[in-house]
Amino acid sequence: FHKPKAILDASDVTVQFGGFKAIDNFSFSIERQEIHFLIGPNGAGKTTFLDVVCGKTASKTGKILFGNEDLTKKKEFQIVRSGVGRKFQAPSIFTNLSVADNLELAMEQDKRLFPLLKAKLTSKEQSAIKEMLELINLKSAGEQEAGTLSHGQKQWLEIGMVMIQQPRLVLLDEPIAGMTEEEEEKTGELLLKLKKKCAILVVEHNMDFVRSFSEKVTVMHQGQRLCDGTMEEIQENEQVMDVYLGR
Numbered sequence: 467f468h469k470p471k472a473i474l475d476a477s478d479v480t481v482q483f484g485g486f487k488a489i490d491n492f493s494f495s496i497e498r499q500e501i502h503f504l505i506g507p508n509g510a511g512k513t514t515f516l517d518v519v520c521g522k523t524a525s526k527t528g529k530i531l532f533g534n535e536d537l538t539k540k541k542e543f544q545i546v547r548s549g550v551g552r553k554f555q556a557p558s559i560f561t562n563l564s565v566a567d568n569l570e571l572a573m574e575q576d577k578r579l580f581p582l583l584k585a586k587l588t589s590k591e592q593s594a595i596k597e598m599l600e601l602i603n604l605k606s607a608g609e610q611e612a613g614t615l616s617h618g619q620k621q622w623l624e625i626g627m628v629m630i631q632q633p634r635l636v637l638l639d640e641p642i643a644g645m646t647e648e649e650e651e652k653t654g655e656l657l658l659k660l661k662k663k664c665a666i667l668v669v670e671h672n673m674d675f676v677r678s679f680s681e682k683v684t685v686m687h688q689g690q691r692l693c694d695g696t697m698e699e700i701q702e703n704e705q706v707m708d709v710y711l712g713r
């Protein structure tokens with residue numbers, strides 16, 4: 467039995483706020499080109515886990531391996547450089563710049579604290595932006611002011627801004643929140659396209675959305691792993707039905 471090598475392998479992670487364990491000895495791994503949904507009731511520790519992976523919050527115990535690198539003691543900017551991208555729920559686009567310019571600024575992560583647009587892009591940079599516009603369904607909106615995009619389009623732009631840095635793992639927290647049904651559907655298609663490029667860890671509350679994929683799901687409860695499997699498999703689990711899926 468050959469187990470494919472995980473791109474992210476977090477083991478025995480514990481996060482404590484005061485005397486309270488938000489994450490309690492939690493282990494999680496994700497493979498290359500895998501979409502993995504992290505679900506569970508409010509307060510289960512899902513967002514905190516994303517925070518630990520990207521270095522925003524320190525874990526008290528355990529180890530986080532990313533490829534051959536140990537992220538456990540690394541700082542947030544180092545982890546981004548290693549190839550972990552995160553789309554936050556709070557918007558980070560420049561609304562008065564064009565969609566293409568937003569992608570340009572995102573392309574060089576080191577400049578993001580002091581972003582400058584170049585007078586002239588190389589042809590390689592131009593084609594990277596063009597490709598990204600196409601990937602995120604904004605092909606004809608490149609010159610449009612980002613502030614005029616719909617809510618869903620803004621979310622795709624943010625995903626594009628993460629993807630243009632060519633991460634090997636992307637963390638998404640409720641990517642379809644506030645979207646129309648049509649936008650949700652297109653986001654689903656987008657995730658399947660992204661999956662060909664990197665691993666994607668998605669925190670999601672919308673079970674219909676999760677069910678629309680046949681991807682792996684991990685259920686978290688009180689900072690711990692309750693179970694994992696496909697949506698079909700976890701629906702058979704008594705405990706999951708009790709604590710989460712509302713029986």
Ligand code: ADP
Nearest residue numbers: 483487488506507508509510511512513514515
């Ligand atoms: P989820 O994303 O699954 O809803 P969170 O990871 O946001 O859960 O939160 C897990 C638990 O940790 C919650 O009880 C939350 O109140 C607590 N928590 C999260 N961040 C902090 C913090 N900075 N300080 C104290 N408690 C926190």
